Amino acid sequence: MPTEQTLRVRSAIQTFLHDRLQDKLSKLAIDDPKRVALEAQFQPATWLQDAARRVKQIQAVTHALKPIHPDARGTNLYRTPTQLPQHELVGSHSLAGNFSSDVVGNAAALDVYKFLKIDIDGISLLDLLLAGDDAALHALSDDEQQAKEWASAFISLTQERGAGISSHARAKQLYWMVGSDASADEDYHLLAPLYATSLAHAVYQDVQEARFGEANKQARAARREGKMHDGVFRDYPQLAVQKLGGTKPQNISQLNSERGGNNYLLASLPPSWRSRLRAPWGIRSVIDEVLLHREGVRAGIQALLDFLLTDPPANTETRRQVDEHVAGLIDDLVLMAAELQREWAQAYGETWTADARCKLVAAEQLWLNPQRAQHDEEFNAQWQAMDWPAQIGHRFGNWLNAQLAGKLPVGEAEHRQWQKELLLDEGEGGWASTLHSARTANAAPQYIPSRKGNAP
Incomplete structure (x- = not known):
């Protein structure tokens, strides 16, 4: 007998499939013969079987290679903030539990990722499966063996693909000095940086809120008009925007697609000091x-x-x-x-x-x-x-x-x-x-x- 939590997860899955089916059916005429095939395709068991197959075409990541160069082929990494070294500098580790994982790979399979991001009481289906949640497992299928196979396939979304960690000729590399002798090869590490896509998305969301959020709009207006305001005004001067993916940002990653390919670059400039000294005129001493x-x-x-x-x-x-x-x-x-x-x-x-x-x-x-x-x-x-x-x-x-x-x-x-x-x-x-x-x-x-x- 399914538990109440299993039924809630299963209901969320059915709602997801129903909504996607209706979206596709709405584009077809009532008498279009393709409607029958679509309805069969979106039966839960059929769709989940196909999704478990297609999930191999995509990978959940927090650090991606493709934004470095669109033709680079190499390892992408999925590392939660708690898995990263903790230090005082701002980085992906600063996101704590509030981070968005990204997905790279075949854009045609991104619907599988959206499925795994189904929200159940504030937790994604993928996170429930990663945690080994019994209710989420049983919601996939009444056949326990089948459910485990599908769950294993979906969980593989966060695992590294390929035989091992690798870089690519078109990926950027840099020598990082770790010793004291600049002329000694052994005093360098060769680094292959990845794009911190989860951090870039968090920065984008924060900048967007500062630029267009209602609270900051009110604070900006008060500042412009010289009025008192209880809130805090936030500003990011001299922003630059890096466009990734051209007209097809989804080819870079899911989050890049959600941003329309826009990635904010904060100003990296020396401070421009403005003198607070008054003019000398009229001063006696x-x-x-x-x-x-x-x-x-x-x-x-x-x-x-x-x-x-x-x-x-x-x-x-x-x-x-x-x-x-x-x-x-x-x-x-x-x-x-x-x-x-x-x-x-x-x-x-x-x-x-x-x-x-x-x-x-x-x-x-x-x-x-x-x-x-x-x-x-x-x-x-x-x-x-x-x-x-x-x-x-x-x-x-x-x-x-x-x-x-x-x-x-x-x-x-x-x-x-x-x-x-x-x-x-x-x-x-x-x-x-x-x-x-x-x-x-x-x-x-x-x-x-x-x-x-x-x-x-």
Whole structure:
């Protein structure tokens, strides 16, 4: 007596056969004599016998050779994600249990694969047979021996075909270095890569959802209109599409046919950095108006403030910790200057400080636009005079005191200390070493004059 599960599987099989038969009959006239032959052909026992024979013409795969070259003949592999080595890089193993197996071979036999993909409570008929499910086995036939023969034939869909693993002259190959001697043949493995068709299908589905899915459409519209949105917007810029199979994508594989031959290639490009630096016009002082807005600067000031508010003892360790906090802020200042010198000269020309829109104080013009000294004799003379570095130090001391004022009693002594730490910063890439390199390059005096008077 068939079990309830057997009857459910058998019903699913009958529904599949009935639907395919009706699709074919709908194309024939009522009195067409071919209708009788078709109805006989789609009797369950007859169709299953034929399917068990034709299944040898196709193979279930997760890694296929034909997408590499349409005329390549060699081994295809069926490896579930759990059978693959697990590592941190994205690959077929990342699909876990949510993957689509593909099928290659004679396109005329693809209906057998569709049959084996019949869904029974979220599990395919093929997976049930692979798991040795008794209900699925008995659903094929009341004759147990016959059912086992058919099941064995259907299961062979996932097995490697041929006498052994082989490649082909038209398959791609590459030498992968596994040793340390590039001149030694034995330090290479010869690899024959296969197309990860299950992974390609998962990527295609994800990109399609991002491009045309309703949820992402709403997120895209909100982003375009500058509106708040609870969802996440996903985008794949600079996509390329590789067409496989031409006008007959089914000749490559079943999944390739479902994609219409389209296979997405993600952009493989170095990052194109877009400067977040603002235009120089209208700024009187980058120390006062730009530095504080750089990433990490506010946090650095807060860390210094938090430490000083603990009222640490006046000893060497306290001085060391204060110096470390201030050194971090000096690093930010030096990095900012390097970026501004490069970016503004590239964007606005090497004499950008001569533009009437530039409102920077004279010392900061000399600091941030050294390129102008090569084109402007008067500007070069001011740069060579080398009194502007002390003015930058004075401005930095004023700025840092202003950040701490109101929370700590800071004054002239602290100001002198901050200025001194900037001007004597001899670390690699620090203020003093950077300035020394600039002075050498421009044959300027090798000293920083003491600052006199107030900075402009």
